[in-house]
Amino acid sequence: MSQSFVYAFFRREPLAGKITLALVLAVIAWVSIGNLLMPSGSLFHVSTYTVTLLGKYFCYALLALAIDLCWGYLGILSLGHGAFFALGGYAMGMYLSRGSNGALPEFMAFLGWTELPWFWLGSNYFAWAAVMIFLIPGLLAFVLGWLCFRSRVSGVYLSIITQAMTYALLLAFFRNEMGFGGNNGLTNFKEILGFSLQAGGTRVALFALSGIAVLAVYLLLRSIMHSRLGKLIIAVRDAEMRTRFVGFRVERIKLLVFVLSAMIAGLAGALYVPQVGIINPGEFAPLVSIEVIIWVALGGRATLYGAVIGAFAVNYAKTWLTAAFPDAWLFFLGALFVLVTIFLKDGLAGLFQQTWRKKPPPSNNGDSSPKEEAAV
Numbered sequence: 001m002s003q004s005f006v007y008a009f010f011r012r013e014p015l016a017g018k019i020t021l022a023l024v025l026a027v028i029a030w031v032s033i034g035n036l037l038m039p040s041g042s043l044f045h046v047s048t049y050t051v052t053l054l055g056k057y058f059c060y061a062l063l064a065l066a067i068d069l070c071w072g073y074l075g076i077l078s079l080g081h082g083a084f085f086a087l088g089g090y091a092m093g094m095y096l097s098r099g100s101n102g103a104l105p106e107f108m109a110f111l112g113w114t115e116l117p118w119f120w121l122g123s124n125y126f127a128w129a130a131v132m133i134f135l136i137p138g139l140l141a142f143v144l145g146w147l148c149f150r151s152r153v154s155g156v157y158l159s160i161i162t163q164a165m166t167y168a169l170l171l172a173f174f175r176n177e178m179g180f181g182g183n184n185g186l187t188n189f190k191e192i193l194g195f196s197l198q199a200g201g202t203r204v205a206l207f208a209l210s211g212i213a214v215l216a217v218y219l220l221l222r223s224i225m226h227s228r229l230g231k232l233i234i235a236v237r238d239a240e241m242r243t244r245f246v247g248f249r250v251e252r253i254k255l256l257v258f259v260l261s262a263m264i265a266g267l268a269g270a271l272y273v274p275q276v277g278i279i280n281p282g283e284f285a286p287l288v289s290i291e292v293i294i295w296v297a298l299g300g301r302a303t304l305y306g307a308v309i310g311a312f313a314v315n316y317a318k319t320w321l322t323a324a325f326p327d328a329w330l331f332f333l334g335a336l337f338v339l340v341t342i343f344l345k346d347g348l349a350g351l352f353q354q355t356w357r358k359k360p361p362p363s364n365n366g367d368s369s370p371k372e373e374a375a376v
Helices: 005-013 015-036 046-071 081-098 106-113 128-148 155-173 200-225 228-238 240-246 250-276 288-297 305-324 329-344 347-356 369-376
Strands: none
Touching: 005 015, 005 128, 015 046, 015 347, 046 081, 046 200, 046 250, 046 288, 046 305, 081 155, 081 250, 106 200, 128 155, 128 250, 155 288, 200 228, 200 250, 200 305, 200 369, 228 240, 228 250, 240 250, 240 288, 250 329, 288 305, 288 329, 305 329, 305 347
């Protein structure tokens, strides 16, 4: 990363964004040191449970960034990003299920299968998984986006189509004959790249990698939005017909952003699976995609840092409420969305911007007219 890019980034980045990035770096350092170097009896020790929990939050933040790109900046309300997240998770889960010896997954042996289906070939190689976590979500997004955008499907109709796609995949992956473990999904993972997934060092490495991925994707998306492409994305969102009449291929811009967003969601799912130890069709549930929308709405659309803040805030609340008041969690989630829609239309990011907005400097003599102040 060049020095000029770093200077331009920090000059343009809002204060809240700088604080968010600094906090992400601080959490990565604090948790890693606290778990690996501090003894278990120390006040500064971080438990393995906390490491895994925060690693999940980082994966959720990645998914929220994908939605913020698609919904916040491009204006496409996708209710299907849970599917891209799950497909990335299944690609990683297929690799983890094979192990270093490349044996049949346990569920196949239980069902009496003697050989792998053709789409499992190569799944015992990490390079295969690294390609599939981007290729499969990206390919699905490309096909769906090409069909919808060329037909100029938009608004609520596009949202319904993405949700229908998610539900269709949910029903398909529930079937045992699909070859993905049915309703139990893929689980009982032992190792990744030869390292035990139960080892504390491996869990910290996965946690830190998830945090670094959040930083990398954040910087990538911010650089895109500061570029000419970013200006076109905003133009498509705010004045699609005018952008089309000027001569730009709006469909191609939408397709590019939609595919990139799906690939980021696939990366989030791939980092999520080895940390939680399971991937099942429940990740395709439409409620998952709707929850992500609430994260971004709470944090603030088209800010990036708002997506990260919203993902952490809502999921921390979910972790606490599901333990303290398990029957009230969904009521809280619904009430939160209603309150944000009514009172915080720009989310927490809008609240921060109002708080930190600089006041105009006072006049020297204190009696200048509004016109004179405007002229100054």
